[in-house]
Amino acid sequence: MIELWIEGVGIYAPGLAGWERAAPVLAGRQPYAPGEPPKLAPALLPADVRRRTTEHIRLAVEVADEAVRQAQADAAALWSVFATSESDGAISHNICEEVAKDVPEVSPTRFHNSVTNAPAGYWCMAVQSQAPSTSLSGFDASFGVGLIEAGVQVGVERCSVLLVAHDAPFPEPLHSVRPISALFGAALVLAPARSARSLARIVVAIEPTLHALSRMADAGIDGLRTGNPAARILPLLAALARRESGELFLPYVHSQALRVTLEPV
């Protein structure tokens, strides 16, 4: 069991770009209207750096920045965990296409952007953070795996942690074998103790028995939840938006569930 305090939230997805816009939709007070989200251009990245990044990297930096600004946290002091099922699918496709040739010419920038921790690297450079940063995967349970890693860091190291979950659709032909329906990124700033900035207290535990997972009431939003591994966070964000106490079940590895008990502050 891990006790955490949420201090900031970031989100970016079709119809849910930014917490201010997303919260009333997730709370059920406004209808969900998906559509192309605004172009990703995180202000944190200087233009010349931004040009060298991919959509996947910009997605992670955008939501991280939003959560950290909301938490008014010292970005450089935060530890970070970046959770992704697939890392950068567009780059995987591009490099696999290139190395299928007899004499491949891989782009060096594309190659160094291909490491799973590329978004973490750009984030740490942007905020000049030398704090520990971990990038990881748990397939469809990647958010749950990231929440456990981040939660345990908060619990054991007594540090505040930025948790980012991010996945983007693959281009074809990989999209057909691993369909991810839409871009989705979200971030939380998690702290070890209550502060003036606390939005909610959550207690996370690995559920000992099989348990049905929490869903979203709106079918469109629930389609987003099941369509992108990072979007498995949505029931937690909805509870946060509704500012209601409750118990949620989010996917973890081996078909297990994480029981997340939330109390708004």
Add this chain to the structure above:
Amino acid sequence: MTPLVLTAFTAVNALGRGSAAVLEALTAARTGLKPCNFEQVSLETYVGEVAGLDDLRVCERLAEFDCRNNRLAELTLEQDGFAARIAQARVKYGARRVAVILGTSTSGILETERAYRRRDPLTGALPADFRFATTHNLYASTDFVRRYLGLEGPAAMISTACSSSAKVFASAWRLMTQGLCDAAVVGGVDSLCRNTLYGFASLDLVGREPCRPCDAQRGGISIGEAAGFALLERPEQAASHSGVALLGYGESSDAYHMSTPHPEGAGAALAMQRALTCAALPPAAIDYINMHGTASQVNDSMEDKAISTVFGTNTACSSTKGWTGHALGAAGITEAVISALCIRNGLMPGCLNTRSIDPGFTSKVLLTNQSAAVRRVLSNSFGFGGSNCSLIFGAHP
């Protein structure tokens, strides 16, 4: 921090299968590097290839996971009686109380590379027999290993480039300290693929000859493949153990550049300092440093500076990549196992293939193997994106 013992450990890499083969090659100063003729790669370079993987298949019940990465994982689990030790731990603690935390950089992407060479010429579709989730996906080898071992505890695949399977020790220690598990299988697996060979070549980081870490004439890295695993338990709960314990870890970020480390090694020095603080040890307590030492110009130079900053100029250090090549996401566990072998056998390896040490270096780089009591080793792993991790292992009675 409270130490955890390595109850058991094992490794497979270019030096051979299992701890005895690795130790024998280290002692005999025999490299595992060979000219690259992997997968029709047209580069003139040397690689640390694991022999015989093409002839293996993963076990029948997990056939859908069959790929080079998982074959290497299974082959390794069967060395040194490792899988049998895990079976005992599973009985002792229960399947849900044993974690599986592994590291990789490219997982089974070789399967996708091969599938891309067999795309339908009309539609571009991948061949019908291609399986994505159990091969290419980053988590695939963690899922394979935990199924193979019958474990259901916390699990993750850490992917932070070349520090991946070092950081697993820190994650596992935290999980055990938080009480989410009683034991942890840590390790990593990374296998050769065209992505990394051509990718590192695009950055001019691949050497034409077997890598020569810390050499004045070093010409770049030799890419390798490897897997390794260790079982971590609390000392008071371990019935028997390897005589080696994890004493500390230190993680840091460079915040400098995506593919070039900080020239003065600021992030690397910070990781080493944090590991010493975590272990509550002074620098003088470390007998030997197993360097990241890739034989790239910038890595070895910055690492020498970082070591000199933290330890001064009298702590013996070397890189063992002249033996194994750079196993990328599996480098951390490969060198953790080598560190444990050094402690158990009183060995401080030199830098194999290296002829003369870079005259600009100030740290005490060993050129040849030495026999000496090795009580504590610090092992460095640094990755793209500025991801650094230092681990401290020590003799445990």
